Amino acid sequence: MTHPFPLAGQPLRVLLLSHSPDDENAGASRIYHMLATGLRARGHRIDLFHLEAMGLPREPHLARLAQRLLMPRYLSRFGLRQAGQGYDVIMASSGMAAPLFARMRRAQTRALLVNHLHGLAIYDHAAAMNEAMLGHGRASLSARLITGPAQARWDARGVDAADLTIVQNRRDLGDLRERFPSATVQMIPPAVHPEVFAARALAAPLDRRAPLLAWFAAWQPRKGCHYLPGAFRIVRAAHPEARLAIGGTGASPADLIGRFAVEDRAAIDVLPRISVAEQAALFGRAAIIVFPSLSEGFGLALAEAMCFGLAAVAGATGFAADFLADGREARIVPPSSEHIGRAIIDLLGDPAARGRIAAAGRRIACDLALDRMISAYEGAFQRERFHAVPVQHPGIRLADSDLNSSQMTGG
Numbered sequence: 001m002t003h004p005f006p007l008a009g010q011p012l013r014v015l016l017l018s019h020s021p022d023d024e025n026a027g028a029s030r031i032y033h034m035l036a037t038g039l040r041a042r043g044h045r046i047d048l049f050h051l052e053a054m055g056l057p058r059e060p061h062l063a064r065l066a067q068r069l070l071m072p073r074y075l076s077r078f079g080l081r082q083a084g085q086g087y088d089v090i091m092a093s094s095g096m097a098a099p100l101f102a103r104m105r106r107a108q109t110r111a112l113l114v115n116h117l118h119g120l121a122i123y124d125h126a127a128a129m130n131e132a133m134l135g136h137g138r139a140s141l142s143a144r145l146i147t148g149p150a151q152a153r154w155d156a157r158g159v160d161a162a163d164l165t166i167v168q169n170r171r172d173l174g175d176l177r178e179r180f181p182s183a184t185v186q187m188i189p190p191a192v193h194p195e196v197f198a199a200r201a202l203a204a205p206l207d208r209r210a211p212l213l214a215w216f217a218a219w220q221p222r223k224g225c226h227y228l229p230g231a232f233r234i235v236r237a238a239h240p241e242a243r244l245a246i247g248g249t250g251a252s253p254a255d256l257i258g259r260f261a262v263e264d265r266a267a268i269d270v271l272p273r274i275s276v277a278e279q280a281a282l283f284g285r286a287a288i289i290v291f292p293s294l295s296e297g298f299g300l301a302l303a304e305a306m307c308f309g310l311a312a313v314a315g316a317t318g319f320a321a322d323f324l325a326d327g328r329e330a331r332i333v334p335p336s337s338e339h340i341g342r343a344i345i346d347l348l349g350d351p352a353a354r355g356r357i358a359a360a361g362r363r364i365a366c367d368l369a370l371d372r373m374i375s376a377y378e379g380a381f382q383r384e385r386f387h388a389v390p391v392q393h394p395g396i397r398l399a400d401s402d403l404n405s406s407q408m409t410g411g
Contacts, residue, residue, distance in 0.1 A: 011383055013045040015111070017079050017092040019071050022050035025276055027300055028093065028118050033188050038374035047082065054078045072154060074101035087111045089381045091166075091383045093118060094151065095158025111323035112385040115162035119297020120172045121151035127133035127295035137221030159183050164384045166377075168298040170322050186380055189319070191373035192295050192304050199280035200307045201364070211242040211348050212285040214310065216279070216301045217293065219249040219256065224292035224315055228259045229297045230337030231290070235344045236264055239280065242348070244290075245282055246303065247271035283308035287349055287354070292333065292340050293317055305329075311358040329361040372373070 004248050015285040016036060022027035024286040029050060030170045035200045036048040054074045075092060083090065083104065090097070090104075091114035099215050101113040125148035132139040139148075159176055172187060172188045191197075202224055213235070217223045233251045235242050244267060245311050246256060253270035260268060271282070283289075289305035296318030310328035315321040326332040331347065333339040 004355055011043045011045060011135045012039075012088045012108060012378075014039060014047070014089040014091065014161040015079070015085075016046060016048045016382070017053070017075055017090070017097060017098045018048070018050045018262045019075055019093060020051055020054055020128040021069075022338055025193075029368075030193060030300070031116075031118070033194065034191055035368055035374065035377060038370055039378065042374065042378065044378075047085075051079065069150070072096050072099055072102045074352055083111070088385060089114060091116055092283075094121065094163075095154035095156070098157040101158070103158070105161065106116060107317075113157035113161065113163045114381070114384075115159075115165040115170055116168045117165060117297070119168065119191060120175060121148070121155050123171065123295045124222055125149070125152060126185060128220070128273070131221035131226065131294070136226035139221075156180075157234060159185070166380065169296070169318050171317070172297070184384060188373065188376040188380065189322075189368060190300055191370040192300070192307055194370050195276045196280050196283075196304045197369065198311075199277070199284070209351075210285070210287065211241060212303060213244045213284045213288045213290055213344065214282060215244065215246045215284075215290050217291060217306060219251040222293065222295045224294055224335050224340075227335055227337045227340055228290065229264075231292075231340035231404055232264055232268075232345065233261045234337060234341030235348070236267065238345050239348050243269070244269045245269045245271060245286065247274055247279065248281060274275045279304070279305050280308070283310060286310055288313060288341065288344060290344070291315065291320070292335055295397060296320075296337055303365045303368055306358075307368075309346050309362050311354045312361055313340055313347070323364050324361065328357070329364050330357060377401070 009088050016032050018032045020026065024033040025028045032048055036046045039046050051067070055078060056066045056074055072095065075096045079090065079092065079100045081096055083100070086361055088111055090111045093116045094315060097114060097115070104110050104113060128137070128139055129144065132135045144156050159180050163184065165183060165189050167176065167185060168190055170187060173185060176183060176185045212272065217227060219225045234245055246268065249256060256270050257265050257268060260284060283305050287310065289302060291302040291312060291314040293299060293315045295318060296392040299318035299320065301310060303315055312320070312324070314330050314332055315335055320330060320332055324330040324332060331343040347357070
């Protein structure tokens, strides 16, 4: 467990602990896969583990319960078993390693402890609760009172226990610097998937004539899904030839189609789970990406679509809030069917303006290259490991019993 940090410029040994299912095409897991691949290509030694390795119960119902309520305990106990292998950096997301980090900070020499935030849960929770209050979705009692607030607390504990917290947007950066003035917080935007980035060169010209709209996001209230059916009705009243492709929702086609007006249903294609190549093919055909999210840690699907030259109609959050200006690189609109629908009509009715916005947005999105993200993480790891100064007393050997306290379950 006790070991000195290597000299600057030498390869690092990094342990990445993801509490998300292992899926290189899914948002949270995708970041870890890209980071591991990029760092390995630069000679660093990377071990990456996902949810499946954390020792959750085998019975599905118990596994879901443990994942929602006890994930810090399971992830920290798993990390404990790995931590003695001489890592220079240990990174986990959303405060899930806070119990482990809190114990490791007492060691005389140890790894740099990095807390990674895909997005502060408190904002996602607030957006979901607001939509539920408006009658735009349902929120279970457990989500209202237990899982939502608990995740917000773990986010905070992760910042408090880590040497470095990495966020993906300026909203979270400002929030944490205000609430934790002594914490080291850095913003590193994620990268567009390399396959998507490479395929963008094959996309059709920016002045695409077919009025194909794309929605590519989970079908959740905080993603603004309530407003899409009404917006599409407004669009088709003005442009009956418009079509809509929906992907990445996690919902069944039958459930989604029934939410739209009867006269619009034949113009909608609900895509099954698709590969990165199929996602790229969709983005290569569509003219507009509709992404009216109320809260995002970043919103990679929006950036990836814009790499292909889709003009964007987006909510003011994540990537859109930090990098895009209304009328210049995208249309940034409030969450309402009227605003979304009218913005789409404006873009469909003015191909020249749509082309200018798409081209400007594409330049911004294409800056999110993998090499830039890897350099930012590598630099942060190399720099901050020398700034982290552990308490100087004899090193403490961690045992499973150290992780059985009430802090493991939020008590």
